[in-house]
Amino acid sequence: MIEVKLKKKLFTFELNVDLTIQGNDFVSIFGPSGAGKTTILRLIAGLDKPDSGYICVDGKVWYSSKDNIDLPVRLRKIGFVFQDYALFENMSVAKNVEFALESKKDSGYVDELLELVNLREYKNEKISLLSGGQKQRLALIRALARKPKVLLLDEPMSALDWSLRATLQDELLFLQKKFNITAIMVSHEISEVAKLSDYIFVIKNGKITKHGKPQAIFDIDTNNVNIFGTVIDKKASDLLGILKVLIGNSIVYIPTNKNQFSNLSIGDKILITTKAFNFSTKKIILD
Numbered sequence: 327m328i329e330v331k332l333k334k335k336l337f338t339f340e341l342n343v344d345l346t347i348q349g350n351d352f353v354s355i356f357g358p359s360g361a362g363k364t365t366i367l368r369l370i371a372g373l374d375k376p377d378s379g380y381i382c383v384d385g386k387v388w389y390s391s392k393d394n395i396d397l398p399v400r401l402r403k404i405g406f407v408f409q410d411y412a413l414f415e416n417m418s419v420a421k422n423v424e425f426a427l428e429s430k431k432d433s434g435y436v437d438e439l440l441e442l443v444n445l446r447e448y449k450n451e452k453i454s455l456l457s458g459g460q461k462q463r464l465a466l467i468r469a470l471a472r473k474p475k476v477l478l479l480d481e482p483m484s485a486l487d488w489s490l491r492a493t494l495q496d497e498l499l500f501l502q503k504k505f506n507i508t509a510i511m512v513s514h515e516i517s518e519v520a521k522l523s524d525y526i527f528v529i530k531n532g533k534i535t536k537h538g539k540p541q542a543i544f545d546i547d548t549n550n551v552n553i554f555g556t557v558i559d560k561k562a563s564d565l566l567g568i569l570k571v572l573i574g575n576s577i578v579y580i581p582t583n584k585n586q587f588s589n590l591s592i593g594d595k596i597l598i599t600t601k602a603f604n605f606s607t608k609k610i611i612l613d
């Protein structure tokens with residue numbers, strides 16, 4: 327179990343959060359830009375100092391302002407994956423992983439890790455030869471190499487296109503379960519958060535406003551088909567309103583009644599539901 331209580335005065339508000347995270351859960355911190363999400367990850371990692379607080383991971387206190395405990399970054403068992411990969415560009419693929427290990431000679435283990443993310447044949451190549459998805463897989467496996475207790479993921483997919491994102495989300499879940507590790511992810515992307523998370527903390531202006539399982543947070547009824555999207559435009563007609571909604575990388579027009587229409591604004595995240603099996607499908611024939 328991970329207990330995190332943190333207070334820190336930020337520029338325009340005070341971050342004041344209290345999170346209890348069950349071991350081996352995949353947890354997301356979800357909220358608008360500037361809410362304090364990255365700051366929480368940095369405080370857990372020891373990259374920033376809180377004004378006061380307490381961080382305890384599986385019974386070991388990493389930080390306690392009351393007891394004057396402040397474990398240095400290298401002694402906190404974390405793996406950190408950033409949006410921009412943060413790989414060492416001048417080192418080979420294998421050296422990037424070796425760098426994260428305590429014992430530099432364990433090339434068998436490095437090969438095993440690279441195999442897990444299909445990068446073994448690239449082991450002697452320079453980072454510049456890798457695609458965005460391969461770089462993020464490498465960053466992920468490097469973060470897991472020392473078998474940390476907590477994997478911190480800061481918008482890990484945001485530099486990737488949608489089809490790649492879906493594959494990497496599956497791989498991320500596979501690795502998190504395989505390594506039996508607690509993951510804490512920061513993401514803006516509602517469908518990503520709903521798909522990956524066992525538990526979600528919603529944050530606004532440095533405070534947790536809601537927390538719970540995805541079904542409860544997003545009011546998901548599993549008897550329905552549920553699709554997440556963002557309203558990007560709206561047009562009213564006499565009888566109904568038409569919402570232009572971005573779903574993944576597709577744009578979909580959705581007719582709604584006047585009441586729903588007037589309650590929604592451009593930029594709102596929405597959950598589109600329809601009773602299961604109420605769809606009709608048509609094959610697209612191109613030749």
Ligand SMILES: Nc1ncnc2c1ncn2[C@@H]1O[C@H](COP(=O)(O)OP(=O)(O)OP(=O)(O)O)[C@@H](O)[C@H]1O
Binds near residue numbers: 335337361364
């Ligand atoms: N060390 C610091 N001291 C004071 N204020 C800070 C510090 N670090 C960040 N902030 C401020 O705290 C606020 C929250 O920043 P943070 O990066 O945690 O937000 P975020 O929710 O991750 O945003 P985004 O989703 O845009 O990345 C911002 O206004 C930022 O300027």
